Amino acid sequence: MHLDTEALVCAAIAHGENGAVVRFLTAEAGLVAAYVPGGRSQRLRPALAPGTRVRLRLDGRTETQLARAGVEIVRSRAALAFDPLALALVEWLAGLAATLLPEGHPYPRVHETFESVLDLAELQDDPLVTLAALARFELLFLAELGFGLDLSTCAATGQTEDLAFVSPKTGRAVSAGAGAPYADRLFRLPAFIANGGAASENDIAEALRIARHFIERDLLSGRRAANLTAARDRIEARLKR
Structure with a gap:
Protein backbone atom coordinates (compact mmCIF):
# COMPACT_ATOMS: atom_id res chain seq x y z
CA MET A 1 0.00 0.00 0.00
CA HIS A 2 1.35 3.42 -0.97
CA LEU A 3 -0.14 6.63 0.37
CA ASP A 4 0.93 10.26 0.34
CA THR A 5 -1.70 12.39 2.04
CA GLU A 6 -2.62 14.38 5.13
CA ALA A 7 -3.88 12.46 8.14
CA LEU A 8 -4.95 12.87 11.75
CA VAL A 9 -2.98 10.96 14.36
CA CYS A 10 -5.29 8.79 16.48
CA ALA A 11 -3.02 6.54 18.56
CA ALA A 12 0.65 5.67 18.92
CA ILE A 13 2.09 2.64 20.71
CA ALA A 14 5.79 2.14 21.39
CA HIS A 15 7.34 -0.61 19.29
CA GLY A 16 10.92 -1.83 19.44
CA GLU A 17 13.72 0.31 20.80
CA ASN A 18 12.73 3.64 19.30
CA GLY A 19 9.80 3.16 16.93
CA ALA A 20 6.03 3.37 17.21
CA VAL A 21 3.00 1.71 15.66
CA VAL A 22 0.61 4.51 14.81
CA ARG A 23 -3.01 4.62 13.69
CA PHE A 24 -3.80 7.50 11.33
CA LEU A 25 -7.20 8.66 10.07
CA THR A 26 -7.18 9.76 6.43
CA ALA A 27 -10.04 11.09 4.33
CA GLU A 28 -9.51 8.76 1.37
CA ALA A 29 -8.26 5.54 2.96
CA GLY A 30 -9.88 5.67 6.38
CA LEU A 31 -7.97 4.32 9.35
CA VAL A 32 -4.49 3.04 8.50
CA ALA A 33 -1.80 1.57 10.74
CA ALA A 34 1.90 1.92 10.11
CA TYR A 35 5.28 1.57 11.76
CA VAL A 36 7.06 4.90 12.20
CA PRO A 37 10.83 4.46 12.66
CA GLY A 38 12.10 6.80 15.35
CA GLY A 39 8.55 7.50 16.49
CA ARG A 40 9.64 7.75 20.12
CA SER A 41 12.45 10.20 19.40
CA GLN A 42 12.33 13.81 20.59
CA ARG A 43 12.06 14.94 16.98
CA LEU A 44 9.04 12.83 16.04
CA ARG A 45 7.20 12.49 19.34
CA PRO A 46 5.32 15.82 18.94
CA ALA A 47 4.17 14.77 15.48
CA LEU A 48 2.56 11.61 16.86
CA ALA A 49 0.44 13.27 19.54
CA PRO A 50 -3.27 12.43 19.04
CA GLY A 51 -5.12 15.07 17.04
CA THR A 52 -2.03 16.29 15.17
CA ARG A 53 -2.49 16.72 11.43
CA VAL A 54 0.51 15.32 9.59
CA ARG A 55 1.76 14.69 6.11
CA LEU A 56 1.80 10.91 5.89
CA ARG A 57 3.99 9.08 3.42
CA LEU A 58 3.26 5.42 3.72
CA ASP A 59 4.94 2.50 1.97
CA GLY A 60 3.91 -1.12 2.50
CA ARG A 61 5.79 -3.78 0.57
CA THR A 62 2.98 -6.37 0.77
CA GLU A 63 -0.71 -6.45 1.62
CA THR A 64 -0.01 -8.34 4.86
CA GLN A 65 3.10 -6.49 6.03
CA LEU A 66 2.76 -3.53 8.36
CA ALA A 67 3.57 -0.45 6.31
CA ARG A 68 6.41 1.90 7.19
CA ALA A 69 5.57 5.59 7.35
CA GLY A 70 7.26 8.95 7.42
CA VAL A 71 5.47 11.93 8.95
CA GLU A 72 5.79 15.71 9.05
CA ILE A 73 3.68 18.05 11.14
CA VAL A 74 1.15 20.06 9.14
CA ARG A 75 -0.79 21.40 12.10
CA SER A 76 0.21 20.93 15.71
CA ARG A 77 -2.49 20.89 18.33
CA ALA A 78 -0.10 21.03 21.26
Whole structure:
Protein backbone atom coordinates (compact mmCIF):
# COMPACT_ATOMS: atom_id res chain seq x y z
CA MET A 1 0.00 0.00 0.00
CA HIS A 2 1.35 3.42 -0.97
CA LEU A 3 -0.14 6.63 0.37
CA ASP A 4 0.93 10.26 0.34
CA THR A 5 -1.70 12.39 2.04
CA GLU A 6 -2.62 14.38 5.13
CA ALA A 7 -3.88 12.46 8.14
CA LEU A 8 -4.95 12.87 11.75
CA VAL A 9 -2.98 10.96 14.36
CA CYS A 10 -5.29 8.79 16.48
CA ALA A 11 -3.02 6.54 18.56
CA ALA A 12 0.65 5.67 18.92
CA ILE A 13 2.09 2.64 20.71
CA ALA A 14 5.79 2.14 21.39
CA HIS A 15 7.34 -0.61 19.29
CA GLY A 16 10.92 -1.83 19.44
CA GLU A 17 13.72 0.31 20.80
CA ASN A 18 12.73 3.64 19.30
CA GLY A 19 9.80 3.16 16.93
CA ALA A 20 6.03 3.37 17.21
CA VAL A 21 3.00 1.71 15.66
CA VAL A 22 0.61 4.51 14.81
CA ARG A 23 -3.01 4.62 13.69
CA PHE A 24 -3.80 7.50 11.33
CA LEU A 25 -7.20 8.66 10.07
CA THR A 26 -7.18 9.76 6.43
CA ALA A 27 -10.04 11.09 4.33
CA GLU A 28 -9.51 8.76 1.37
CA ALA A 29 -8.26 5.54 2.96
CA GLY A 30 -9.88 5.67 6.38
CA LEU A 31 -7.97 4.32 9.35
CA VAL A 32 -4.49 3.04 8.50
CA ALA A 33 -1.80 1.57 10.74
CA ALA A 34 1.90 1.92 10.11
CA TYR A 35 5.28 1.57 11.76
CA VAL A 36 7.06 4.90 12.20
CA PRO A 37 10.83 4.46 12.66
CA GLY A 38 12.10 6.80 15.35
CA GLY A 39 8.55 7.50 16.49
CA ARG A 40 9.64 7.75 20.12
CA SER A 41 12.45 10.20 19.40
CA GLN A 42 12.33 13.81 20.59
CA ARG A 43 12.06 14.94 16.98
CA LEU A 44 9.04 12.83 16.04
CA ARG A 45 7.20 12.49 19.34
CA PRO A 46 5.32 15.82 18.94
CA ALA A 47 4.17 14.77 15.48
CA LEU A 48 2.56 11.61 16.86
CA ALA A 49 0.44 13.27 19.54
CA PRO A 50 -3.27 12.43 19.04
CA GLY A 51 -5.12 15.07 17.04
CA THR A 52 -2.03 16.29 15.17
CA ARG A 53 -2.49 16.72 11.43
CA VAL A 54 0.51 15.32 9.59
CA ARG A 55 1.76 14.69 6.11
CA LEU A 56 1.80 10.91 5.89
CA ARG A 57 3.99 9.08 3.42
CA LEU A 58 3.26 5.42 3.72
CA ASP A 59 4.94 2.50 1.97
CA GLY A 60 3.91 -1.12 2.50
CA ARG A 61 5.79 -3.78 0.57
CA THR A 62 2.98 -6.37 0.77
CA GLU A 63 -0.71 -6.45 1.62
CA THR A 64 -0.01 -8.34 4.86
CA GLN A 65 3.10 -6.49 6.03
CA LEU A 66 2.76 -3.53 8.36
CA ALA A 67 3.57 -0.45 6.31
CA ARG A 68 6.41 1.90 7.19
CA ALA A 69 5.57 5.59 7.35
CA GLY A 70 7.26 8.95 7.42
CA VAL A 71 5.47 11.93 8.95
CA GLU A 72 5.79 15.71 9.05
CA ILE A 73 3.68 18.05 11.14
CA VAL A 74 1.15 20.06 9.14
CA ARG A 75 -0.79 21.40 12.10
CA SER A 76 0.21 20.93 15.71
CA ARG A 77 -2.49 20.89 18.33
CA ALA A 78 -0.10 21.03 21.26
CA ALA A 79 -1.97 24.00 22.74
CA LEU A 80 -4.99 21.77 23.39
CA ALA A 81 -2.99 19.90 26.03
CA PHE A 82 -3.23 22.97 28.29
CA ASP A 83 -7.06 22.98 28.26
CA PRO A 84 -8.60 20.10 30.26
CA LEU A 85 -11.77 20.02 28.13
CA ALA A 86 -9.86 20.13 24.85
CA LEU A 87 -7.46 17.43 26.02
CA ALA A 88 -10.36 15.17 26.98
CA LEU A 89 -11.97 15.83 23.59
CA VAL A 90 -8.82 14.80 21.74
CA GLU A 91 -8.50 11.62 23.78
CA TRP A 92 -12.16 10.71 23.26
CA LEU A 93 -12.39 11.45 19.55
CA ALA A 94 -9.03 9.91 18.67
CA GLY A 95 -9.80 6.91 20.85
CA LEU A 96 -13.16 6.33 19.19
CA ALA A 97 -11.57 6.41 15.74
CA ALA A 98 -8.61 4.19 16.66
CA THR A 99 -10.75 1.67 18.53
CA LEU A 100 -13.90 1.42 16.44
CA LEU A 101 -13.25 2.31 12.82
CA PRO A 102 -12.32 -0.66 10.62
CA GLU A 103 -8.99 -0.22 8.88
CA GLY A 104 -8.97 0.63 5.19
CA HIS A 105 -12.58 1.85 4.96
CA PRO A 106 -12.93 5.56 4.19
CA TYR A 107 -15.21 7.67 6.36
CA PRO A 108 -14.67 11.16 4.93
CA ARG A 109 -17.48 12.72 6.97
CA VAL A 110 -16.04 11.33 10.19
CA HIS A 111 -12.60 12.64 9.24
CA GLU A 112 -13.94 16.10 8.38
CA THR A 113 -16.14 16.41 11.46
CA PHE A 114 -13.43 15.07 13.78
CA GLU A 115 -11.14 17.90 12.69
CA SER A 116 -13.89 20.52 12.83
CA VAL A 117 -14.55 19.69 16.50
CA LEU A 118 -10.85 20.10 17.24
CA ASP A 119 -10.86 23.41 15.35
CA LEU A 120 -13.70 24.64 17.54
CA ALA A 121 -11.92 23.50 20.69
CA GLU A 122 -8.90 25.50 19.56
CA LEU A 123 -10.69 28.64 18.41
CA GLN A 124 -13.88 28.97 20.46
CA ASP A 125 -14.08 30.82 23.76
CA ASP A 126 -17.47 29.24 24.52
CA PRO A 127 -17.12 25.54 25.41
CA LEU A 128 -20.85 25.02 24.80
CA VAL A 129 -20.32 25.55 21.06
CA THR A 130 -17.64 22.87 21.08
CA LEU A 131 -19.77 20.46 23.11
CA ALA A 132 -22.73 20.92 20.77
CA ALA A 133 -20.42 20.05 17.88
CA LEU A 134 -19.23 17.00 19.81
CA ALA A 135 -22.81 15.76 20.22
CA ARG A 136 -23.38 16.12 16.47
CA PHE A 137 -20.13 14.27 15.78
CA GLU A 138 -21.10 11.37 18.04
CA LEU A 139 -24.49 10.98 16.37
CA LEU A 140 -22.78 11.10 12.97
CA PHE A 141 -20.25 8.51 14.13
CA LEU A 142 -23.07 6.18 15.15
CA ALA A 143 -24.79 6.65 11.80
CA GLU A 144 -21.61 6.07 9.79
CA LEU A 145 -21.05 2.77 11.58
CA GLY A 146 -24.61 1.61 10.99
CA PHE A 147 -26.21 2.50 14.31
CA GLY A 148 -27.80 5.84 13.46
CA LEU A 149 -30.83 7.16 15.28
CA ASP A 150 -34.07 7.63 13.37
CA LEU A 151 -35.41 11.02 14.41
CA SER A 152 -37.55 11.65 11.34
CA THR A 153 -40.88 10.17 12.45
CA CYS A 154 -42.62 8.98 15.61
CA ALA A 155 -42.04 5.28 16.20
CA ALA A 156 -45.57 4.88 17.55
CA THR A 157 -47.70 7.02 15.21
CA GLY A 158 -45.56 7.74 12.15
CA GLN A 159 -46.15 11.48 12.46
CA THR A 160 -43.35 13.90 11.66
CA GLU A 161 -44.41 16.79 13.89
CA ASP A 162 -44.25 17.40 17.63
CA LEU A 163 -41.41 14.93 18.15
CA ALA A 164 -40.30 15.21 21.76
CA PHE A 165 -38.56 12.04 22.91
CA VAL A 166 -36.06 9.36 21.87
CA SER A 167 -36.49 5.71 22.79
CA PRO A 168 -33.39 4.32 24.56
CA LYS A 169 -34.25 0.87 23.15
CA THR A 170 -34.83 1.62 19.47
CA GLY A 171 -33.13 4.98 18.92
CA ARG A 172 -36.29 6.25 17.26
CA ALA A 173 -38.16 9.48 17.91
CA VAL A 174 -41.46 9.53 19.81
CA SER A 175 -44.06 12.29 19.65
CA ALA A 176 -45.07 14.27 22.71
CA GLY A 177 -48.51 12.68 22.82
CA ALA A 178 -47.38 9.10 22.38
CA GLY A 179 -44.45 9.46 24.72
CA ALA A 180 -46.07 11.39 27.57
CA PRO A 181 -47.15 8.29 29.57
CA TYR A 182 -43.60 6.93 29.37
CA ALA A 183 -41.66 10.18 29.69
CA ASP A 184 -39.62 8.94 32.65
CA ARG A 185 -38.31 6.06 30.52
CA LEU A 186 -37.46 8.08 27.42
CA PHE A 187 -34.77 10.58 26.50
CA ARG A 188 -35.91 14.10 25.77
CA LEU A 189 -35.22 15.01 22.14
CA PRO A 190 -33.04 18.17 22.07
CA ALA A 191 -34.39 20.76 19.65
CA PHE A 192 -31.01 21.51 18.05
CA ILE A 193 -30.53 17.85 17.15
CA ALA A 194 -33.97 17.56 15.62
CA ASN A 195 -34.22 20.94 13.90
CA GLY A 196 -30.78 22.57 13.98
CA GLY A 197 -30.24 26.05 15.35
CA ALA A 198 -28.83 27.21 18.67
CA ALA A 199 -28.42 24.81 21.56
CA SER A 200 -29.10 25.45 25.23
CA GLU A 201 -26.89 23.97 27.92
CA ASN A 202 -29.64 21.53 28.93
CA ASP A 203 -30.13 20.45 25.32
CA ILE A 204 -26.42 19.82 24.89
CA ALA A 205 -26.29 17.76 28.08
CA GLU A 206 -29.22 15.65 26.91
CA ALA A 207 -27.77 15.17 23.42
CA LEU A 208 -24.48 13.99 24.92
CA ARG A 209 -26.37 11.64 27.23
CA ILE A 210 -28.25 10.14 24.28
CA ALA A 211 -25.13 9.72 22.15
CA ARG A 212 -23.14 8.15 24.98
CA HIS A 213 -25.92 5.66 25.71
CA PHE A 214 -25.93 4.33 22.15
CA ILE A 215 -22.14 4.46 21.70
CA GLU A 216 -21.59 2.41 24.85
CA ARG A 217 -24.43 0.00 24.09
CA ASP A 218 -23.87 -0.56 20.38
CA LEU A 219 -20.17 0.16 19.81
CA LEU A 220 -18.22 -0.20 23.04
CA SER A 221 -20.10 -3.10 24.63
CA GLY A 222 -17.67 -5.90 25.47
CA ARG A 223 -14.58 -3.82 24.71
CA ARG A 224 -11.95 -2.68 27.16
CA ALA A 225 -12.68 1.01 27.03
CA ALA A 226 -11.85 2.35 30.48
CA ASN A 227 -9.52 5.04 29.15
CA LEU A 228 -12.09 6.12 26.58
CA THR A 229 -14.96 6.39 29.03
CA ALA A 230 -12.74 8.22 31.52
CA ALA A 231 -12.10 10.90 28.88
CA ARG A 232 -15.86 11.11 28.21
CA ASP A 233 -16.48 11.48 31.96
CA ARG A 234 -14.14 14.49 32.03
CA ILE A 235 -16.02 16.09 29.15
CA GLU A 236 -19.33 15.73 30.97
CA ALA A 237 -17.82 17.04 34.21
CA ARG A 238 -16.88 20.24 32.37
CA LEU A 239 -20.49 20.70 31.29
CA LYS A 240 -21.78 20.28 34.84
CA ARG A 241 -19.65 23.10 36.27
